[in-house]
Amino acid sequence: MSGLRRIACIVGKDLRSELRTKEALTSTVFFALLVLLVFNFAFDPGTRDVTVVGAGILWIAFLFSSILAMNRLMLNEREDGGIEGLMLCPVPRTSLYLAKCATLLLVLLASETVTLALFVLFFDPPLGGGLVELALVVLLGTIGLVSLGTTFAAMAVRTRTREAMLPLLLIPIAVPLLIAVVEATSAVLSGEGLGQEQKWLQLLLAFDVLFLGIGYLTFPAILEE
Amino acid sequence: MDPAAPAIRIVGLDKRFGYRVALAGIDLQLERGEFVSLFGPNGAGKTTLVRCVATLAHPSAGYVEIHGTRLSSATPDLRRHVGVVSHASFLYGALTAHENLLFYAAMFDVEDAAHRADEVLDQVGLCDRAHDPVRTFSRGLLQRCAIARALVHDPDILLFDEPFSGLDPTAADTLHAILERAHERRRTVLMTSHDLQRGHELADRVLVLRAGRIVHDGPASSLHSGEMEALYQGLIHGATA
Incomplete structure (x- = not known):
């Protein structure tokens, strides 16, 4: 079996487990719903305000719900030694990183699709024809979060304070990513589009490539004691 | 892979966790088809030794070879030779249980995976629970399923870390028979155990580990079961007395 097929096999196993338990999906969607509800009550923004604060609200919901998913998925893998079972398989451990990233990405994109629909429902942002651009920003931002989150979740899950440890590790390093996604999302929501904001897309791309590379190279060492 | 090389060769293996020394200068060789039982009190380093051979832990010093190839420089394909129960x-x-075995069978490129999964589930007496989620299993059933997982790719090296723990007497007898059959089929087995009698019965060679060092290494046939108990007590408690 080729490396890619083995990665697909691991992702298929993870998704099957997740679809049975829905632990990560349920918790992330409900958490995002709560965040959106709180901001909806706090700001009650009109269309104009949404273009100013909407991007921040959306990415706060995405960020914190993604942290829940990262912790949940890695904890599932740690329970009863699942990740060690994978380490015993004839597959390079760098491939395990890619498989874990792919699973997390798919779970987060599913959760973010629901969150985005709820955001539109609650805040009625003037998306216009910017949906494709918004999807691109969300995809690039999520890949960045996934690349960092998979690495840090693998570290944090071995500590007793894993729930606190993951955001402490993740958020400071994700600051450039968060600035870029919020700026790019603001540009889309304000109707300006990404034409004038290419620099944020470039930053997002650079961030994704850099941290996917770092995660790919360091994940085997993180897995071993 | 060197066909003349021993199945497992451990050279100067040290493993430290911070200041704590788990293994100190282990030198050990297991020939192909040899069954070695490893005894020792809790904390002696048995599990750490198995984890180092299984590539789950990286040695602090020294190295492990599987069929003449160093694990540190080995390709992942070397793991095809090893089955682990931990x-x-x-x-x-x-x-x-069946889905778990199908997954591992796919990862190890097992041909006719469904048939093989059924076969090993039958060996461990889990056919009637094959389609139940593993999280509904008791500790003993889980252990039986873990044994089936370790056997699904028919490895030629078996690393069994206290495999009898949690098993009821019937399941323990089943595992005993599986291990005897593996021995007959010239599989190399390294088994840690607290069950001196069973470990001694199965083994060609017995080792005793204390505080990260091998303090006894001898053929099982040179000892009667009662002598094994006396030897072990002398080595472990004699040292602390």
């Missing part, structure tokens, strides 16, 4: 089951609770 304290953790390495199974996924949301999946059924």
Whole structure:
């Protein structure tokens, strides 16, 4: 079996487990719903305000719900030694990183699709024809979060304070990513589009490539004691 | 892979966790088809030794060879030769026993995976629970399923870390028979155990580990079961007295 097929096999196993338990999906969607509800009550923004604060609200919901998913998925893998079972398989451990990233990405994109629909429902942002651009920003931002989150979740899950440890590790390093996604999302929501904001897309791309590379190279060492 | 090389060769293996020394200068060789039982009190380093050979832990010093190839420089394909039963089951609770085995069979490129999964589930007496989620299993059933997982790719080296723990007498007898059959088929087995009698009965060679060092290494046939007990007590408690 080729490396890619083995990665697909691991992702298929993870998704099957997740679809049975829905632990990560349920918790992330409900958490995002709560965040959106709180901001909806706090700001009650009109269309104009949404273009100013909407991007921040959306990415706060995405960020914190993604942290829940990262912790949940890695904890599932740690329970009863699942990740060690994978380490015993004839597959390079760098491939395990890619498989874990792919699973997390798919779970987060599913959760973010629901969150985005709820955001539109609650805040009625003037998306216009910017949906494709918004999807691109969300995809690039999520890949960045996934690349960092998979690495840090693998570290944090071995500590007793894993729930606190993951955001402490993740958020400071994700600051450039968060600035870029919020700026790019603001540009889309304000109707300006990404034409004038290419620099944020470039930053997002650079961030994704850099941290996917770092995660790919360091994940085997993180897995071993 | 060197066909003349021993199945497992451990050279100067040290493993430290911070200041704590888990293994100190272990030198050990297991010939192909040899069954070695490893005894020792809790904390002696048995599990750490198995984890180093299984590539789950990286040695602090020294190295391990499987069929003449160093693990540190080995390709992942070397792991095809090894089946591991440990304290953790390495199974996924949301999946059924059969699905777990199919997953591992796919990862190890086992041909006719469904048939092989049924075969090993039958060997461990789990056919009637094959399609139940593993998270509904008792500790003993989980251990049986973990044994089936370790056997699914028919490895020629078996690393069994206290495999009898949690098993009822019937399941323990089944595992005993599986290990005897593996021995007959010239599989190399390294088994840690607290069950001196069973470990001694099965083994060609017995080792005793204390505080990260091998303090006894001899053929099982040179000792009667009662002598094994006396030897072990002398080595472990004699040292602390």
